[in-house]
Structures are given as structure tokens and as C-alpha cells.
Amino acid sequence: MPGKLIICPTPLGNLGDMTQRALDALRAADTVCAEDTRVTGKLLAALGVEGKRLERLDENVIAQRAAEITARIIDGETIAYCTDAGMPGVSDPGLRLVRTARAAGVPVDVLPGPTAVATAYVASGCIDQAFFFGGFFPRKDVARRQLLEQLKPLQAALIFYESPNRLVGALRVIAETLPLRGVAVCRELTKLHEEVVRGPALQVAEEFAQRETVKGEIAIVIDGPGNDEREADEAAATAEAATRARELAAQGMRPKEITRHLVEEFHIPKNAAYNIALHA
Secondary structure, eight states: OEEEEOOOOOOOOGGGGGGHHHHHHHOOEEEEEEOOOHHHHHHHHHHHOSSSSSEEETTTTTHHHHHHHHHHTTTTEEEEEEEESSSSSSSSSOOHHHHHHHHHTTOOOOOOOOOHEEEEHTTTOOOOOEEEEEEEOOSSSHHHHHHHHHHOOOOSSSEEEEEEGGGGHHHHHHOOOOOOOTEEEEESTTTTTTTEEEEHHHHHHHHHHTOOOOOEEEEEEEEOOOHHHHHHHHHHHHHHHHHHHHHHHHOOOOOHHHHHHHHHOOOHHHHHHHHHHHHH
């Protein structure tokens, strides 16, 4: 009989968040593959799981070893996979292993459990009914701005993981690109020094800039677009369309022609475009 692959989420920091199913799976597995065997080894010791064969399977080797691991499962081995904390595959290794196993038709059990994304989404205090998770925020300011501009129209909160060393810079870029939105910095979730700091991005950036050090795992939650942002965007689009309408009128175009150009260029309603054209 074939074995199975079991994806086992582990606590973000509080050992009490380990689920009974995940604990049972680790005890039953023939082998526990881990992003870092030192981290998972300490977890198993704390949980009282002894005598398990541990193998390192991090991002650097998982693609090369996925086929081999899958072959072992086909031969009857039950393998549990853990990352350092949270759900494997969510900004952590694991997806390639799952895909290879499923392609080979072997059983894959994905156990539910802790994940920083969902925890931060709820802890942030945002009221958006949807969220977009972007993994780790880009390192460079240009890439950050480009990404935020692309995501700006989404009617959803935006969630990113970030390094403590890059937090202040990231918040300042958010403040420049999305100045009317609130943010929440969720740090060390479920741990002893858990903290959620909420406010305008620039204000939160200055608060963290004043600290001597910032430590821990961090998720940034950016509120979705509100009415104030939509009104500001509409006003900016109207002003830009009015400038364009005056340019077209100076070229001798009639209001009907100007209206067509404004609708095509600025994607504004035809009635609004015609009104702008009449006053050009």
C-alpha cells in the first residue's frame, strides 16, 4: 500500500496552537521532512515526539528532491512535512512537493492550522470583506511603488510579510503611494510580545523609526480603498480630463469629438465627459 504526504502546520510561536491532528500525524509519520531540522527538532522535543527520522527539505533542495520523496511515498513511506512556523507553502517551501505528489497520484493530506496571514487579517482591525496576500513585500522602493499602484484598484485589504530591518522604509513607500489608507503592523503574532500598531502609514513609520530596534516576524495589513480615496481619484481624473479637453478644443475639435476621446482615454462616463467637453 502507498504511504502518504502530510502537510503539517506548526505554531507561529505559541505551542498551545499545535492541533491534535498535526501532533498525531507527526507521531505516525515514518519520516519528518522540515525546512530546518533544528527548528522542527526542538518543536518535536517540546511536544514529546521522540525517535523521528528528520530530513532537511528547504527551498534550496525541495525542487530537486520532490520526485525522490514522492517515490518513497509510493513505496509505502508516510512523510510529514513542516516549515519553521505556520502553514507550509504560504510564503514557505512546500508547494512544489505537493504538486509533484499530486501529479504522481499519491495521497496528500493538508492539515489546517496556524497561518500568519489570516491571523494578521483579523487582528489588524480592517473592515474589508476580502484580502490580497502578496507574500513578502519587494525589497526595492521602485518595485514596491509599482506593485502598490497595480493593486490599488482592488476592493480588498493588502497583506504583506516584511523584515524588521525594512519595515520603516516599506511604510514610508506605502504612505507615499496610498496616502489615504490606514495600515496595521502585526508583529510577533501569538507570541509573548505580540503587538498590533494601527494608524496612517507615515505615522506608524515614524513610531517604529523612533525605536532603537525592531524585532520579530511582521505582517503589514493595508486597508482597502475608502470613499475618500475614490473621491480623490475621481477629482484627479476629472482635472486631468479637463486639461486634455482644453488641448483638444484648441486643436479645433467639437464637443462630440472631445467627448469620445475623453471616454477612451480616461474611462469616465459619457455624460461626465460631455459636460467637461462643453466647458473646454
